Amino acid sequence: MDNILEVEHLKMYYCGKVETVRAVDDVSFHVERGETFGIVGESGCGKSTVCKSLVKMMPPPGRIVDGSVRYNGRELTTLxxxxxxxxxGGEIGMIFQDPMTALNPVMKIKDQIYESLRRQKLSKKEMYARGVELLRLVDIPEPEKRMEEYVHQFSGGMRQRVMIAITLAANPKLLIADEPTTALDVTIQDQIIRLIGRLKEELGMSVIIITHDLGVVNEMCDRVVVMYAGHIVEQAETRELFDHPMHPYTQGLIRSLPRAEGREKLEPIPGAPPNLAAEIPGCPFADRCARCTPACREALPPLREVRPGHLSACVHDDLEVSV
Amino acid sequence: MSNTPLLRLENVSTRFAIPQGILDAVRKKPKQYLTAVDQVTLDVESGDTLGLVGESGCGKSTLAKTVIGLYQPTSGRILFQGEDLAAMTRQQRRARSGDIQMVFQDPYSSLNPRMTVRQVLQEELRVHDMCPPEEMDRRIVELLEMVGLTEQQADRLPSAFSGGQRQRIGIARALALNPKIIIADEPVSALDVSIQAQVINLLIELQQKLGLTVLFISHDLQVVRYISNRVAVMYLGRTMELGETDPLFAHPLHPYTDILLKAAPRMTAEARQKKTAAIHGDLPSPIHLPTGCRFHPRCPYATDLCRQTEPELREVCPGRFCACHHPLEGGGV
Incomplete structure (x- = not known):
């Protein structure tokens, strides 16, 4: 199998003076070349932290305690x-949720693009031409004029396009997008989703999408992992996951969303996620799970194959229910 | 009762002046205005849940703030049980303020971090003279239990609560004055989906128990569809479409409603096949609105008529209003 990224037993802890928060606890997954891979979960589940640790951008006191991250066979954790x-700034590019804070408000757009072109040692003229080409690639009208403008002159959707253009300037092979559409209106979100899909095809990239929105996962991703409290609880191909969600948490997530058709009563997941600074011996979802048994609290259930190519971290069998 | 709705908005507009620099003022440059809410007419019947949907900048929050009196409308009338709130003096308005209460979007910034839950509720009950001091503790416990919190939690600061619990506190605060109408401005947008469902179910339960009327503002179409029995779709300050929830979602008449529905990411297998975006282009500037229909630059069906004349909101069939020259036949889907 041709994997561009392999993550094995990654542990990223925030080692504070008072307590240790296990933000990412023993997470393994891989991203195949050319696929769009989704990481989905609620706030605090560790999905952003995973991606920050891939490129070693964790905020202090975050530390990779254990595990390995291999990009094209090359170990990244020891670099x-x-x-x-x-x-x-090269093979792995990142785009963030809020383009307003990720872009520099006092630099012209062109200078921000030049920054990420600098490693390619182009002449001034070539850099300008490449900048215009990049803005055109992300569907920004009148790119020559826009090159001279500042971030505040762009709308939210246009800022996200600029962000993407700057990231693409370095010709990344792997694009990590952390909630790329969360701050945007639905019509603009729709445009950005299609744009990332198109660019991925045109430029032959692999993409990791981090999101809390199951609809976005469905429309963008080939394969997906569901994270809860720093662990991966389920992994499958996207359609397989929505057609046969196997982990009680995934099932709960889907059931707590209003459906397009009909008005069945929403079934929220009771309670709130656990405190990650405390030791949780068993399944992290046990406290909120309707199917919890004493066995759930004894040991962390490992990910196991419950259907072909479909992994779930739950001790119970016969979990398939219609949601 | 049927001919006087609980709340009626008649041609309500809220306009803001754009701040001018000294140079512009010296040069006598004409002042520019942003019309956030533009001649909105709405009826809200007692017991209704009216959903207000639209993208950012469509004026839905400004409309809410105009109704509760945080903004003064530039023109139009806001009739609550037949009385015009906009024409009232401050004192009259204050006496009425308990009837319409608001739940805010951000449960972090809408609670004072230095006041315990008890103090938050006490202050409100005392200021509006709603509760004799000896009844205070009992009433606070009652309010907390109504929103699913316990008496033990009353003396904690907001920082001790999660986002969902804070939103419950916000709801308890809105309920303290026995309001007739609750305006909920994006009450679940800041919450995770599993928590979001808890708060939505709480709102529905309270509405049924207390007979509340709810004005529910959200950008999330599925949430609005779930909670509301009527929906108004807004775009750049205007109501584009208004009607009963189910027919409106099943057969949108306005192209904008149709596009909003198609743009929202969904979990169906068909949604995965979608390769092109439902709509191109950005929202135009609300200061320099397009001529004619304000949606025409982004509308796939725009004609010359749309570019020249602004369509009025008219009743297409009973209870169903649409502001479009060319409403979609049998809906766009």
Whole structure:
């Protein structure tokens, strides 16, 4: 199998003075070349932290305690900061949720694009031409005029397009998008989703999408993992996951969303996610799970194959229910 | 009762002046205005849940703030049980304020971080003289239990609560004055889906138990569909479409409603096949509105008529209003 990224037993803890928060606890997954891979979960589940640890951008006191991240067979966790910087500005690109805070308000758009072109040692003229080409690639009208403008002159959707253009300037092979459409209106979100899909095809990239929105996962991703409290609880191909959700948490998530058709009563998941600073011996979802048994609290259930190519971390069998 | 709705908005407009620099003022440049709410007419019957949907900048929150009196409408009348709230003096308005209460979007910034839950509720009950001091504790416990919190939690600060619990506190605060209408401005947008469902179910339960009328504002169409029995779709300050929830979602008449429905990401297998976006282009500037229909630059069906004349909101069939020259036949889907 041809994997662009392999993550094994990754543990990223925030080692504070008072307590240790296990933000990512023993997470393994891989991203195949050319696929769109989704990481979905609610706030605090560790989905953003996973991606920040892939490129070693965790905020202090975050530390990769254990595990390995291999990009094209090359181990990333042991790289120095300088080597890592070359990876981030090169083969792995990132786009963030809020383009307003990710872009520099006092630099012209063109200068921000030039920054990410700098490693390619182009002449001024070539850089300008490439900048215009990139803005055109992300469907920004009148790119020559827009090159001279500042972030505040762009709308939310246009800012996200600029963000994407800047990231693409370095010709990334793997694009990590952290909630790329969350701050946008639905009609604009729809446009950005199609744009990322089109660019992925045109440029032959692999994409990791981090989101809390199951609809976005469905429309963008080939395969998906569901995270809860720092663990992966389920992994499957996207359609398989929605047609046969196997983990009680995934089932609960789907049931707590209003459906397009009909008005069945929403069934929220009771309670709230656990405190990650406390030791949780068993299944992290046990406290909120209707099917919890004493066995659930004894040991962390491992991910196991419950249907072909479909992994779930739950001790119970016969879990398939219609949702 | 049927001919006087509980709340009626008649041609309500809210306009803001754009701040001018000194140079512009010296040069006598004409002042520019942003019309956030533009001649909105709505009826809300007692017991209704009216959903207000639209994208950011469509004026839905400004409309809510105009109704509860945080903004003064530039023109139009806001009739609550037949009385015009906009024409009232401050004192009259204050006496009425308990009848319409608001739940805010952000449960983090809408609660004072230095006041315990008890103090938050006490303050409100005291200011509006709603509760004799000896009854205070009992009433606070009653309010907390109504929203699914316990008496033990009353003396904690907001920081001790999660987002969902804070929103429950916000709801308890809105309920303290026995309101007739609750305006909920994006009450679940800041919450995770599993928590969101808890708060939505709570709102529905309270509405049924207390006979509340709810004005529910959201950008999330599925949430609005779930909770509302009537829906108004807004775009750049105007009502584009208004009607009963189920027919409106099943057969949208206005192209904008249709596009909003198609743009929202869904979990169906068909949604995965979608390759092109439902709509191109951005929202135009609300200061320099397009001529004619304000939606025409983004509308796939726009004609010359749309570019020249602004369509009025008219009743297409009983109870169903649409502001479009060319409403979709049998809906766009």
């Amino acid at each position: 120095s900061e300088g080597q890592m910087r070359a990876v981030r």
